[in-house]
Amino acid sequence: GQQLNQSPQSMFIQEGEDVSMNCTSSSIFNTWLWYKQEPGEGPVLLIALYKAGELTSNGRLTAQFGITRKDSFLNISASIPSDVGIYFCAGPAGTYKYIFGTGTRLKVLA
């Protein structure tokens, strides 16, 4: 079945550093969603991408829809302590169905 693999699995970075993570699929997607989840809370939608090659920003976050339609990338610039959390990518896997990536756990050292 479809799988979404995210890398890295986890990362420790210094405050102020830029962060890059990616999500790859075994099949083509027409939508990519990026979420952030903090402990004990629900995922919060950060960015939605709809078109191959699309680059979309939300504050310090920038996400790209890969041109092969099998991958997507999320960058965080100048990280701050509140960026801590798990970042999930997700995509539609059929009518009403979404699959989620394995997650990238981000820890920021002040």
Added chain:
Amino acid sequence: DTEVTQTPKHLVMGMTNKKSLKCEQHMGHRAMYWYKQKAKKPPELMFVYSYEKLSINESVPSRFSPECPNSSLLNLHLHALQPEDSALYLCASSQSGGLVYNEQFFGPGTRLTVL
């Protein structure tokens, strides 16, 4: 307003108890979802309601019983749960269920502990 609300925030129940989780959205979304999430894992889809009809049941045990009383509300009735059912239960909604333009919004979740 992109808010999905869930109650209660925390729930502890015994294996013989009956309880319900509630979810509400006022975004006019016509698709609503229940997910189960274990620690350090991605959310796993349980049920989907579209236009108040059950569209997907991901082979969930019958001790979980969903209900959609109207387009804004979604319930999950729990009965005779097992300790392994302890998890974060997430509700979500989206405008529709097609393959395009489906931004899905999540509630804060209910942390369920089964003793």
